[in-house]
Amino acid sequence: MSYKLVAVDMDGTLLNEKLEISSRTKEAIVKAKEKNVQVTLATGRMYQSVLPFAQELDLAIPLITYNGALVKDSATGEVYYHEPIPLDVSQEIIALVKDKNVNVNLYVDDTLYVKELNERTKLYVSIAKVEAIPVGDLASFLKFPPTKILLIGEPEELAKIAEEIRGKLTGKVEVTTSNPRFLEIISHKVTKGQALKTLAEKLRIKQEEVVAFGDSYNDLSMIEYAGLGVAMGNAPQDIKDKADLLALSNKEDGVADVLERVVLS
Numbered sequence: 001m002s003y004k005l006v007a008v009d010m011d012g013t014l015l016n017e018k019l020e021i022s023s024r025t026k027e028a029i030v031k032a033k034e035k036n037v038q039v040t041l042a043t044g045r046m047y048q049s050v051l052p053f054a055q056e057l058d059l060a061i062p063l064i065t066y067n068g069a070l071v072k073d074s075a076t077g078e079v080y081y082h083e084p085i086p087l088d089v090s091q092e093i094i095a096l097v098k099d100k101n102v103n104v105n106l107y108v109d110d111t112l113y114v115k116e117l118n119e120r121t122k123l124y125v126s127i128a129k130v131e132a133i134p135v136g137d138l139a140s141f142l143k144f145p146p147t148k149i150l151l152i153g154e155p156e157e158l159a160k161i162a163e164e165i166r167g168k169l170t171g172k173v174e175v176t177t178s179n180p181r182f183l184e185i186i187s188h189k190v191t192k193g194q195a196l197k198t199l200a201e202k203l204r205i206k207q208e209e210v211v212a213f214g215d216s217y218n219d220l221s222m223i224e225y226a227g228l229g230v231a232m233g234n235a236p237q238d239i240k241d242k243a244d245l246l247a248l249s250n251k252e253d254g255v256a257d258v259l260e261r262v263v264l265s
Contacts, residue, residue: 003037003263004209007064007196007222010043010053011127011178012215012250013232019127021056028256029057032263038203040064042192044148044178044218047072047110049128062202066107066148067176067218068195069186081198083187084145089172093149093185094139096168097161102153102183104138106146113141120152151183158183176218184218193221211263213247213255215239230258 006029008014016022029039039057041050042064050065051074060075071081085093090106097104103120106113112132114121121132135141151158162175162183174186192214200210212219212226215235223229223243231243232254240246245262247254 001208001227003211003228005200005203005205005211006032006037006039006259006263007042007192007199007210007212007226008039008255009192009214009216009219010041010045010050012234013213013219014041014053014255015250016253017251021053022253022256024253025256026057028259028264032259033058035264037263038205040199042068042196042212042214042219042222044150044182044184045128046107046112046130049130050074052129062199064192064195064199067174067178067184067186067190068192069147069190070110071195071199080202081195082147083190084147085149085173085185085187087142087145089169090142090146090149091139092169093165093173094142096164097151098139100153100161101157102151102161105132105148105150105152106138106142107148107150108142108144108146110147113138124150124152147186149185151185152181153183155180178216178218191221192219193223193225196222197225211258213258215250228262 040061044067047065054074062071062073062080072079113135114132116134125132174188176184208227210226211228212222213230215232229243230245230247231240232247233249247258
């Protein structure tokens with residue numbers, strides 16, 4: 001099969017344990033582009049957090065950010081798609097978790113707002129390399145629909161909250177995880193897989209010509225959509241079970257290894 005579009009998740013997939021793109025992976029992506037294969041990033045991260053990596057790879061293509069809630073061109077800044085969480089639903093989520101032991105991240109206009117700066121916030125900021133703006137009471141602050149809500153906490157607590165949100169807001173939001181301590185909440189209309197499908201159709205690329213790499217539950221929809229869905233070696237077993245191909249881990253240049261074998265060979 002001649003592949004024409006590659007979508008790569010970032011954390012746990014493209015990025016190694018130092019949150020960097022290895023030289024081998026960078027070289028493989030450059031060579032893929034030289035073969036007229038288009039490469040995009042598909043991540044739960046904010047657009048502003050993704051853009052420096054896209055520029056490092058010299059990608060001029062719509063990027064799938066916020067788990068597909070915002071698709072925005074890395075070269076022109078043009079917004080191709082944006083589907084925020086409705087304001088009333090967002091306020092219901094804020095109220096639901098108000099007394100829980102979690103941090104709430106609100107993303108509005110590609111800016112991160114939090115109640116306060118604490119250790120969890122500082123850790124998140126160190127990973128995403130973005131500024132967090134403390135605004136106090138989030139319910140009072142939020143006047144516009146957020147692109148995403150992220151809850152930061154312990155895995156056991158987040159699992160309970162996820163079930164509660166799914167029970168109360170069925171058909172209104174999509175709840176997924178990108179990290180055991182990050183619970184991602186987006187519009188029910190949004191998945192990485194749907195965003196990738198829309199992008200492929202815009203580029204007139206067939207489903208079977210698409211490769212998607214991922215390591216977590218928010219990647220599952222695009223792994224299942226792609227003609228070649230690739231799960232990283234560090235992915236949970238149930239993600240691996242749904243993939244067409246298993247890669248080495250992100251610490252072992254898994255993305256580069258697969259690109260070298262199935263795209264560049």
